[in-house]
Amino acid sequence: MTAGAIGLAGLVFGVLAVGPFRDQHAGTLGPYAILSFVVLVGLPIVIGLWGSWAPLPVLIALCTLEAVAMLAVLTGWPLLHGYAHDEALGMPWPLGISALPIVCVALVMRGPLVWAYLGVIGLLTVWVMYTSNSGPEALLEAIQTGLYATSFASVFVGLVLVGLQSAERLDLLQAAERLGAARNAARLAREAERARFDGLIHDGVISTLLMVGRAEQVDGDHVRQAADTLAQLERIAAGVRAAGVVPVAQLIVGLRRLAEQNATPFAVELDEGVDSAVLTLPAGAVEAMVAAGGEALRNSLEHAGGRQQPRTVARRIELWVQEDVIAVGIRDDGVGFEPARVRPERMGLARSIRARMDELAGGYAVVDSQPGQGTLVTLGWVRR
Incomplete structure (x- = not known):
């Protein structure tokens, strides 16, 4: 379910990022830009389509690739696009989808690593915004954007972590229920076997002894009943029931x-x-x-x-x-x-x-x- 939500988010954010991507790369669209967009937008969609049934190592590899790709794009943005661009074009398009790799990391990692990655993306957001803004308050605006982006992404990270923790608790409860059911079934089986044995002792052994004790002499019927009782005892000891x-x-x-x-x-x-x-x-x-x-x-x-x-x-x-x-x-x-x-x-x-x-x-x-x-x-x- 979480992987499906990531795929849907990738599709929505990807559609919203098409306009800024086209405008900011007008006349300078190259293989690196196309590859960046395809990887950053496409991988979450692939995770959404495949993540629910993909092997865990494959899912971890896809999410890790998404996280590394975002780090590479944000780190290289000032070097490849200069230290300022037209403010009318809006903020750099990768910042608009920076929550996607953070959520991908939250899907396959736990604890400090997720929040550390969120902090790194926040710092890179400040870096990209500052180097892309030539205004007098570039640093202040960059910090504000970084804080906003970090807060926005942390909401999604929290939802993912809570969802995963709830799923883990549910798995533990189901495992405990299965274990309890197995133990209860084993107890009932033992009780049934004990009752079966008690019944045989009562019906076969005791009745045979009483019959022989009351008879003046042992005949073929007594021997046959004793043999049948012994055969049933042997079947119980071997765990065999009458079949067919x-x-x-x-x-x-x-x-x-x-x-x-x-x-x-x-x-x-x-x-x-x-x-x-x-x-x-x-x-x-x-x-x-x-x-x-x-x-x-x-x-x-x-x-x-x-x-x-x-x-x-x-x-x-x-x-x-x-x-x-x-x-x-x-x-x-x-x-x-x-x-x-x-x-x-x-x-x-x-x-x-x-x-x-x-x-x-x-x-x-x-x-x-x-x-x-x-x-x-x-x-x-x-x-x-």
């Missing part, structure tokens, strides 16, 4: 195994035209739905019969498959409960069921239960 897509048939196999391990009926309802061997879903969805379904079934086995007066409970695992929606239902006719009264820190319902399904893209979990009315836990995935 798998057929719905794999979900059916996982749920059927879960039902057989817990002596629970299992029913599958496929929408018309749906082939479980062809229709696919994410592997992560299969893993989440089987794990959450297992936790819901274990909760039913643990709590649905009641504690004070145990009762026989009928349970059922149901799977509904449509083209874009797949849902698993864990149903029982037990004592039921009030989901709203379950404490958030309870791992089973909060972490192993709801949070696990919420973390799945397109996943959801609904717990429908009332005291004395049984429980239905629905685990769903919607294709997006």
